[in-house]
Amino acid sequence: MNKDILNDLVLSVKKQKLNVLNVIVRQDGNIIGRHDFIEDKPNPLWSVSKTFTSMAVGIAINEGYIKLEDSIAGFFTGVSYSDISELHRKITIHDLLCMGSGHKECPVIKADWESKKDWDISRLFFEEPIIYEPGTHFTYDNSATYMLSKIISITTGINLDDYLYEKIFKYLDISKPLWDTCPKNIPQGFAGLHLTAMDLSKFGQLILDKGIYKDKQQLIPAKYIEQATRVQIETDDFNPYFATADHHQGYGYQIWMNSYPNSYRMDGLYGQYVVMIPDKNAIVTYVSNEQHNMTGVLELTWNTLIDKL
Template structure:
């Protein structure tokens, strides 16, 4: 262990009053530094959950359940009341890269209107696809929910059940909590609870191109596609957006401004920063309500040159 490389990071957390709970640094496959600001426990990962959903899609495709080029109409016909031309074109790939053609996220829109989220599929398909799918990025929690539902529709298992023998058990992660909706579908876009150490294993799995203990858990070609830009995000204009939000989006993964790196990214400062050029993974679990990007930027400002 080389915890002294975290001294500047820890000081910066205190100076900025960032609510980081845990940080874990892995290099060359091993944990080289970690610090718990509070006792480590399974924590809601928010949108970091999305990347687990994405990897389930990659595995399920390799097992023959579907192809990324398949039209989503082929799997959700019973959920759809009106079929537009753009909806006919929408593929699984479009769900993965947040290119559904919607102008806003149907779940966010419903929550802002104090609507119940008791039928997310209906919300998704009732929202007009005003852009041609694949051409316009909109961060879309409902798209990820539909990916989770796709796993259940095609495999007969919940997303968590599907991933237990394929990812969680090989990584020696005890069965986690993953929140479900009223229909028993894992939200997919959020809802997964893990510790920082458990989450860092998943980050290492991605850096390893899907290999763990000599076994290919996730297809390498899928990870290669997932971790490179699939859609342009240069116009992403959320109030918190920085250069790290303008580099493109893969399959439920953000590209970073730091060359050849990408991240899992969740509300309140949940991050797994994958740094292939450094053969390193930096994992944060946080509860930061106002300066989420400040947590991510600890990597660039205090740590990257030490790896």
């Protein structure tokens, strides 16, 4: 453990009044720095959940349940969605993974979160018009990730949370976590997962290690991780108020590319990040509740830490 490596980061957190809760730094497979501003306990990870969903898809592909090129409409043949257009039928698993469904906006904003009546996100997905040719335009689309969660349930017969527990969590010594669900107990996929910072850092290590656990067990296919962690779609047009250079480097399979060369991240609302830096063989994990400057949490990596790794 390097007791000094996080000194500048901690000072910067306090100076900027960032509400960071926990930070863990791993390098060469070992924890070299850790600072708990509060006790490390399970927290909602928001969109960091998406990367877990992606890795479940990679495992399901390897097990023969689905293929990247599968049309997703084929998994919903028993459901009467009258508005499934020809463009909807062109959407593939690949398109969902890289947020290239063709929607102009995310249909989940139309979900009734309060009463949960008439709240079928798959119906909202198919009723939302397809504006762009699937696979050509990035739109940050929570419904796309939900559809992946539902497809895991349909094809494997096991819900996403159970599937990930059997395939990954139990090997990493992670107790089955809480995952908020949608109707019919389908895990949200796009959000809702609760883990500790330590659990999250273990998962980041597994991805950095190309899915290999303890140098012997291939829990996630390496080929899939290689695809997931490189640009699958451009993000130049993604310009919410908080966008920085780190949002314009491209998107993989539910994973963002960073402005720092050859690095990528899991990314969630309010400053949840797992920053993976292969050239340094390092991972930086943040759990936060920063509601005003969440990108400031990510930038701690570049401003206070990267040169020390």
